Amino acid sequence: MRWSQMHIPTLRENPAEADAPSHQLLLRAGYIRQLMSGHYSLLPLAVRVRSKVISIIREEMALIGSQEFSLPTMHPAEIWQRTGRWDTMSDEMFRLRDRKGAELALGMTHEEIFASLAVELNSYRQLPQMWYQFQTKLRDEPRAKGGLLRTREFTMKDSYSFDLTQEGLDHAFDLHRHAYLTIFARLGIPAIPVEASSGSMGGSTSTEFMCPADVGEDLVAYCPACGYAANIEKATSHLERVSDTAGSPEPERFATPGVRTIDDLASNFDAPANRQVKTLVYVLDGKLSLVLMRGDHTLAEQKLADITGAGTLRPARPEEIQEALGALPGSLGAVGVTGRPVIADEALRGRTDMFTGANSDGVHLRGVDVDRDLAVGTWADLREVASGEPCLRCEQPLEVQKAIEVGHIFKLGDKYSKALGVSVPDTDGSPTTLIMGSYGIGVERAIAAVVECHHDDNGIVWPMSTAPFEVVIVIAQQDDAPTAEAGERIYQQLLADGVEVIVDDRAERAGVKFKDAELVGIPLRVTVGKRGLADGTVELTSRATGQTDRIGIDEIAGHVRRVVEFAR
Template identity: 60%
Template sequence: MRWSNLFVPTLREAPAEAEVASHRLLLRAGFIRQLHSGHYSLLPLGLRVHDKVADVVRQEMDTIGAQELLLPAMHPAWVWEQSGRWQSMGDEMFRLTDRKGAEVALGMTHEEVIALCAREIHSYREVPQIWYQIQWKFRDEPRPKSGLLRVREFAMKDSYSLDIDDAGLDRAFDLHHAAYTRIFERLGLPAIAVEASSGAMGGSASVEFMVPSAAGEDDIVRCGNCGYAANVERAIAVVPPVDDPPGGVLERFATPGIRTIAALAAAEANASPERQIKTMVYVLDGQITLVLLRGDHELSEQKLLDNTGAAAARPAVAEECVAALGAAPGSLGAVGVTDLPVLADDALAGRSNLTTGANTDDFHFRGVDIQRDISVGEWLDLRQVRHGEPCTGCEGPLELLRCIETGHIFKLGRRYAEAFETTVMDAEGVSRTLTMGSYGIGIGRAVAAVAETHHDERGLCWPTSVAPYEAVVVPISGRDEAVTEVSERIYGELRDAGVEVIIDDRDARPGVKFSDSELVGIPYRVTVGPRALAAGNVELTERASGNTTLVPVEDAVASLTAARDTALAVL
């Protein structure tokens, strides 16, 4: 490809709306353009990277025996009604009406369609199956952001395993786990596999592949010592015990104007945050519920949902608190509350002589003994782990890491197969419902994650496995015939050698060509200039390291292909 023919609209300055590195650089380097919030056009270079990422995924899926298919992006409403998700998906599903008045939706995922296809399987002899597709998915995200990281339409590789029993599902799950590990390695993504919440999908195992990045939206906890890793939605840590002074007598006292844990700690002796009870009022599936945590602990809403089985949780508004308890937030407590469900975090178990709100504005209780004074309905793990807390496995300090979720695998079980009566006959002639697993990788998000992980102040530094082109030949001084001749020759030979190469044949100054090739992030550059050429040499520059070596003209192609092959072998 000749740069003069290539559509790469590079920008000297990044558009103001781009904040995170991948968004800025993908825009500046001419890979993507936004059409609308959450909807991006992939320009030629962007599509090449996208395709390469998809190909890596495809190869590794094929390696574990998965078969590619392609399912419709538009689904009739009844399919989603039959699985119960027409309602539960809510506003996140794009819905429209066709000319006949029939309701349809743009698919956000394909469990239903797969379960329907799988009805063609009739015998245990025909399983296991792993089917995958790379398909455009649509989700009406409340807030698209960060370029390709969170969008409303995107290509996703999703695969589905179909098995007759749990052992088969376990095997399919493990195959995917291994395949995903290889995929992210090949993409140059330092993904960490973490235990995750299954969320609304249910299921018995759930692992997310997380790439550390400040641009991410999820937090994970990791132990550098023993390797424990989990999404904060599930993570646990050792909570060092707190010594409560004995002899607490329940006593109400005035706390005028005090509304926060910190203010109470400052005003009252023996009421440091870890010796207070934080009372949060939540509405769980419509039911007002008190949620109790240690004063210095944070609630994890996902744990609240997961551990109660509730479908929806939201903090109660002040009016609801007053109506339910007689006081506004800041003076709330669970002492003596018997008409509402009370959930308490495990870290409060056995605690005594604590301080908490008295359900009268400007009053608190001291001397509270959880066991004696509060009717706890259920003890649960509800708190969010904090940076530096001891690992439950080895006591090593846990680190909290912000990450991009690039992959998620989990066991669905029989929910969808049951909804569509997807059954097979087993060896005994008994009808058995298939069990499914679901395994996703966002292709565009992976592209962004690679950009996020591989760039410097000059631009992108693509790993060779996904680079839009592998090499660029840069002739310096288009007027020098020897330079032109050697450049064209090397360009032709590289193409013949199977290298994806561009020649920057533009009538531009060297600085422009260097800057553009670095911004775009092509891994190898061959610079042909009169200076080196006079001694029979050209320069070979590696984008990522910036290292330049002089090589004789006749060795250039061999050196470059060797370097590329070495890089690809590792990926």
């Protein structure tokens, strides 16, 4: 490929709308252009990178015996309605009607569609099956940002396994876990497998693959000592009990004018945050519910969704709260509340002599005994883990760090197969519902994650495995015929050797070519210039290390080929 003929629209400055480093660099280096929020065009360089990412994933899927499919992007509403996700996914799903009025959806995932094909399996002898595809997904993402990190249209590698037994699902899950670790290692992404919530996907177990990064929108709790790792939505830690006094025989009301926050009550009324019962009001599947937390703890909403099984969840509005409890946020409590579900965090269990709101504006209660005074219907781990808390396994301090989710695997169980009638006759002839797993990697997000992990002040530093080209030949003086001819000769030799090479044959200054080569991030640069040719040498520069070596012009092609083969 010749640079002069390829569309590589590099920019000298960071675009104002770009925030994450990968967003800035992929725009500046001419890989992507935005059409509208959350929708990006991939330009020729990005298409080459995407092809490499897909090839690596495809190779690893073949090694575990998964078969490639290609399924439609547009789906009938009926199949989503049968699993109940037509309603629960309403905010994220793009919907439309055809000219006959039929309701349709643009696929945001394909559990239902793959399950509809598995209906044709008719014997236990056909199991297990593992199927996958690369397909465009569309989600009405409310916060599209970070370039390719969070989009509304993207390519997903999604796999699905079908087994007769839980043991079979466990095996398929382990195969995918190992394959994913290999894929991310080959891509140059330092992914950490972490425990995660299954969320709206359902199922018993899920693992996310997280790439630590400052721009990550997920938080991961990680123990350097024992390796425990979990998404903050799932993480737990050891929490030491707080010693309480017996308190009073019954809660005592006291005036708290102007108190609106935990800090207000703590600083003005000798009520430490860890002795306060914080009352949050949520609407779970349309039902107003009270959620109780210790005053110094933060609710992890996904834990609340998981423990209650709520399909829809939102904080109650002030007017809803006042109508139900008679007070506004700041003076809320669960003492004496009946007829409303009360869900409490385990950190409150057994606590005495506590403070909480009295459900009267400007009034609180002291001397609250949680077990005596609060009608808790459900106890659960609801709190968000914080840095420094002891690991549940080894008691060493946890670290909480930002990360990018680059993959997610789920043990779905029979949620989809049961709803869609996916079963086969077992060994004794009785129908048995199949057990499913689901496994996803976002292709464009993986590209962005590679850039987040491999860049410097001058641009992208692609690993050889994902680079759009392995080598760039920079002809320093294109207008000098002997120099141009030498560059062309090396270019043809590398092409013949199967090296992915681009020659920068533009009529530009050498400095411009060097800057573009660094910005685009090609791993190796061969510089052909008059000065070097005078003594029969060219320069070979590593983008990653910056090291430059002089190599004989007759040796350069073979030398580069060996370096590339070693790095592949």
